[in-house]
Amino acid sequence: MENRELIQFGLHLKKLRMERGLSQEQLGLIAELDRTYISGIERGIRNVGLINIFRIARALNILPAQLFSIEEK
Amino acid sequence: MENRELIQFGLHLKKLRMERGLSQEQLGLIAELDRTYISGIERGIRNVGLINIFRIARALNILPAQLFSIEEK
Numbered sequence: 001m002e003n004r005e006l007i008q009f010g011l012h013l014k015k016l017r018m019e020r021g022l023s024q025e026q027l028g029l030i031a032e033l034d035r036t037y038i039s040g041i042e043r044g045i046r047n048v049g050l051i052n053i054f055r056i057a058r059a060l061n062i063l064p065a066q067l068f069s070i071e072e073k
Numbered sequence: 074m075e076n077r078e079l080i081q082f083g084l085h086l087k088k089l090r091m092e093r094g095l096s097q098e099q100l101g102l103i104a105e106l107d108r109t110y111i112s113g114i115e116r117g118i119r120n121v122g123l124i125n126i127f128r129i130a131r132a133l134n135i136l137p138a139q140l141f142s143i144e145e146k
Contacts, residue, residue: 005127049120054078065141 007044012070014042016060031059080117085143087115089133104132 017027017038024042028035033052040046041056048056057064090100090111097115101108106125113119114129121129130137 006123009123047122047124049122050079050082050126051120053123063141065138068136068138068141 003044008070010042010044020060027059031055081143083115083117086140093133100132104128
């Protein structure tokens, strides 16, 4: 159940990244995170913490809330 | 700088919790997290991971994005 949420989060991040024409490596460089870490997030296997959530949002030039604007409940 | 973001996040969580009339202990019980962990988040000293972010949002009956609807840039 929680895995599903990580996977959804990862797919959403991937979509946001690709919409900006960035590779995982490029996003990693901007966010100062390793490419393999970005890859892990997108595959839903990383339990990303707040500090990196804020860092990724800044790198994508979006608000942190937009990283979570996934579910239409 | 990132500390400031954790502190903002914590203050926002505290506001959301208190608006619902919940103590830290009550929120902890609902979210299945320790009261001291909730306290640490609210003081901006915990780098909360996605799994617990989703858990806290569920406990407050809000969308995860609402935990981040802080900054009016």
